Amino acid sequence: MTSAAGPEVPVLVRHEWCKGCGICISMCPKKVLEAAPDGKAIVARPEDCIKCETCEIMCPDFAIRVVGGRSRGVAQGKGDVAGARG
Ligand code: SF4
Ligand code: SF4
Numbered sequence: 001m002t003s004a005a006g007p008e009v010p011v012l013v014r015h016e017w018c019k020g021c022g023i024c025i026s027m028c029p030k031k032v033l034e035a036a037p038d039g040k041a042i043v044a045r046p047e048d049c050i051k052c053e054t055c056e057i058m059c060p061d062f063a064i065r066v067v068g069g070r071s072r073g074v075a076q077g078k079g080d081v082a083g084a085r086g
Pocket of ligand 2: 010011027028029030031032033048049050051052053054055056066
């Protein structure tokens with residue numbers, strides 16, 4: 001396996017905060033995330049990310065963040081996930 005690191009990583013996982021619960025992995029609609037051998041989330045398919053922010057919203061440990069996501073400085077609006085309007 002090669003590293004998923006690259007100039008266009010859409011999602012950042014803070015591994016020291018990630019406890020490997022797998023919530024983000026199971027909730028991601030595009031299967032972008034996978035579990036590393038230690039159970040922590042890794043960005044396996046960055047090209048498939050639609051930046052819906054589900055992973056960031058669902059992570060109980062604030063360990064994952066969508067690059068350029070609109071959650072910064074905005075109160076969490078759970079019923080307002082982008083990408084499904086009309
Ligand atoms: S939801 Fe958060 S703590 Fe759980 S695996 Fe994903 S990044 Fe790690
Ligand atoms: S932003 Fe959405 S598509 Fe991208 S990794 Fe998170 S849950 Fe998956």
